[in-house]
Amino acid sequence: MKGTVLITDVQSDFGKNLATVFSREGYKVYLTDAISPLLVKKLDFLVDTTDFRGSENMEQTFRENVIKPMATLEKFLPQLDAGEGKRLFYVSSAEASINETREKSGFAYKMSKAALHQFLQMVRNRLSPEGFTLRVFDPMSGEIPADTAAESAFLYITRRRGTENHDPNRDDETTLVLRDAEGRQHSW
């Protein structure tokens, strides 16, 4: 077994495909709905694929996209802290970049993701000294097939970003960035 991964929200095509890729590659996959923190001692990766779209209901969208991921992280933090991987993965979208978006509607989704981004930046501040790293990923839903996005996400989660030589000038693992499935990096 290569490691353990906890995946949320496998109802989405992307989540389903990502769970399949992790299993195929020899990882032990837990699903948040089916697992209690009491039953697992160590987790390497938290893969939160929550991406609730298409509603203009602010409260529902915010509870799905922000409150739920916060609760999941809090719930499984001790297991993640005990694991080797210490990597947290979240789904977002380039259209939820304050710098980049040119859209004129879809407030609820974009605002919830902006709040999530700021939460993750503060999580990074909190957990980075303890060896945690984060991934914020745009699966480009609707633009590319979900299985292609899942293969891309798998490599992004399991590989180290940047160099291995621990030179802070050449290593951006400690920086929170938003990358899409085709490798573009988007600003916040």
Added chain:
Amino acid sequence: MQSVLITGADRGLGLSLCKEYLARGREVFAGKYMEDYDFLENLRHKNLHILRLDMGCEESIAEAAEKITALDMFISNAALMGKVDCSLYEPPMDLEAVWRAFNVNAVGPLTLAQALAPKMRGIKRMCFVSSEVACITLMKNRYNDTFPYPMSKAAMNMAVRVLHNDLYEKGYTFRLFHPGWMKFREKDGTLAEQGKYDPDDIGKIAAAYFEEPLRDENRLVMVDYDGYEWPF
């Protein structure tokens, strides 16, 4: 006479902006939320209209907007802040505090903008008081152990971006302002020791920035009390 609506006018920057715009000869609609503060009533000015306004409540915002027929400018200033138990350092996190901050600080300003947009005339200016902690880029390595306020302000900046995308070409103009750390005004009118700036001083700077035209109205930027621009 040019008219302006200011939310969270009970005290602090909101109150200072009311005084400043009354002195500039504007008609001022002041959003009042706190029952136990009477600074607004004590201004006793013929051009001042006090409105009940709870930024966490859609109906309250709609009711306030109904009372206004025409408006040149509004300033979304009210915000929910302060100590909440929502830190990964001290579980359990108060996740309802995250929703409450988002509702008042991000959903409220958007709802207000949407309710007032059809009534706006002249410079059609939408002003939003934001914060340096809204900057996701610059939050890196800034110690912060309470999540809700920075999260809600980042979401508000996003709301303003999308409003700008939609409304700038329809003649609306925008201001995003970071006022700095202001001293809290006690009920007896004295300023608290904590904080760096007197809200009256910031109010003068903000009032001018909100009202005066810019060379680059097409560009959405967050500007602070010193005139410096902040990234998102």
